[in-house]
Amino acid sequence: MRLWKREFLRLGLLAILGWGLGWILGIAGFGLAVGISLYLVYHLLQLRALHHWLTHTPQSEPPAASGLWGELFDRLYRHQKAQRITQSRLLGILRRIEESSEAxxxxxxxxxxxxxxxxxxxxxxxxxxxxxxxxxxxxxxxxxxxxxxxxxxxxxxxxxxxxxxxxxxxxxxxxxxxxxxxxxxxxxxxxxITRLHQLEEMRRDFVANVSHELRTPLTVLSGYLETYSDYADQLPPRFARGLGQMQEQTTRMQNLVNDLLLLSRLETDRGGADHAAFDLQALLESVKRDAEALSAGRQTISVELEQPASLTGSEQEIRSAISNLVFNAVRYTPPGSHITLRFKPHPKGGCLEVEDDGEGIDPIHIPRLTERFYRVDKGRSTATGGTGLGLAIVKHVLLRHDAHLEINSHPGQGATFRCIFPASRLILATDDAFPHHA
CATH class of the missing domain: 3.30.450.20 (PAS domain)
Structure with a gap:
């Protein structure tokens, strides 16, 4: 502010001096104009010096000046120097980023x-x-x-x-x-990830080969156990006691081998050969009947269709995925629970849901539910008869159908498993006769 006061004072003195000399000579107006012109010439010369410095020698010291122009030159020089330092630092950072990326x-x-x-x-x-x-x-x-x-x-x-x-x-x-x-x-x-891919292929091949090789001895064991069970009344009592448990474990091993083989096929075979449109209501009704047989009246099971529709894909694979979700609900919900199989439109296409009002699942477990053999409660894995591969099979089936699985559950609030299919795989019915309930 002080510099500006000095500048106005300088302008005023030149104007007064020019006017005074002009008045003495009898040309007061001309003298005033000369004084102001000298002031403007001075500023034009300083502006020319600034332009020359910025255009031709910006890296050198600024021109020497006093007053307002000296302050302006000094400020521009300090700002320019700070900019060069910042630019140099940023260039150094970029070089380090480039070097680290190269490494x-x-x-x-x-x-x-x-x-x-x-x-x-x-x-x-x-x-x-x-x-x-x-x-x-x-x-x-x-x-x-x-x-x-x-x-x-x-x-x-x-x-x-x-x-x-x-x-x-x-x-x-x-x-x-x-x-x-x-x-x-x-x-x-x-x-x-070539090495990881090779190891994954070796693992899949190993699981598939071992599972395939196990089928024959398990079939033989199962056949003999069925024969022995027909003559259980003729066996010594201590042999007969273990016969039922042997049959149960053999069946469990056969289910595990079948699931391993199915999972291996889903991982290695891209599929698509058997894709065709099939009616969703008929599929859900069929799965419901199988689930009711497994439940034996312990739970009530219903089917809801908010809109009739057909789905394009492998009916066998989709049936396997939905069956795994429903059978899990039957195994892990207490007697008296209600399980609902539902289809409804979704912003991305369509949604097949399996909902229950059972004990629910802690959200901490949800990200890992589709891992092979992962169990929320390891203590009851044997009692339920599951293989631990059901949700892994669901995940791979959905991936083969451009779909994905969403899980929503909290302890004491039941669980909802949603299979979200894209609109390109759905054929929605045009009639308005819905919803359908069974």
Whole structure:
């Protein structure tokens, strides 16, 4: 503020001096104009010095000046120096980020908001075959043309990673994960999981082979046990006592082997050959009858259709998935509970629900329920007769039908298992004769 006062004082003195000299000479107005002109010339010269400094020598010391212009030059120089320090620090951070990205074994590709490639590390060149001069500015789907990646990229749903073979080496298996940031920009990361994929294949093959080999001895054991049970009254009492338990455990082992074989087939076979449209009400009614036979009157079971519909897919696999959900409800809800099989429209398409009013499940267990052999209550696993593979089978069946499983439950509030199918797999009836209840 003091500088501005001085500047106004200087202007006033020049004006008064010019006017005074002009008055003495008899041309007061001309003298005033000369005084103000000198003031303007001074400022124009300082402005020219500022322009020359900023245009030609911005890194050098600012021009020497006093008063308001000296303060302005000093402030601009300090600001410019702070900007250079900040820029140098940011460049250092960017270099470290680039160096750390180069050191990563995982591929990193930066995309702009249009999906065009801007930068990538050397691992991306090795795994994806990127070439700096040729591929920069090209769309990512021009490089990775697999329809599954194209659909994954455009879906904008990147919660789960995508596993594909490398576009340049079929022997290499990559796991892609896309992250959104900034102004709809994307970061594509690809990890080499070839070794893990091979180990997973070995595990699947081992489980499938062992399960297959177990079927024959179990069939033989089951046959002999049935024969012995027909003559149980002729066996010594201490042999007869264990016969029923042997039959029960053999049946349990056969169910386990069958579930392992089914799960192995779901993991290795892409399916689709038997996909056709089938009526959902008929399916749910059939599953209800099987569940009532298993329940033996301990629970009440009903079917509700908020809208008649058909589903396109494998009827056998969908039946297996819904049966597993309903049979779990029968096994784990107390007598007197009510179980509902329901179909209703959903914002994403359609929803098949299995709802019960039983004891419920602590939400802490829900993320792990679809793992193989995971049990909420390990103490009653033998009593219920389950194999621990039911929800894993449900998960894989739904994945093969572009669907997903949602679980909602709290202790004392029952449980609801929802199978969410996309609209592309549903054929909704046009009649208004609903809801249907059974």
């Amino acid at each position: 990563m074994r995982d591929s990193v590709v930066m995309l702009d908001r249009h999906g065009d490639m801007e930068w990538w590390n050397s691992a991306a060149e090795r795994m994806l075959g990127l070439k700096t001069a040729h591929d920069r500015g090209h769309h990512i789907t021009n490089l990775i043309r697999d329809p599954r990646f194209v659909g994954y990229f455009h879906s904008l749903d990147y919660r789960e990673p995508l596993t594909l073979h490398s576009p340049i080496d079929e022997r290499m298996v990559l796991q892609f994960q896309i992250t959104l940031y900034g102004d709809d920009e994307r970061l594509v990361m690809a990890r080499d």
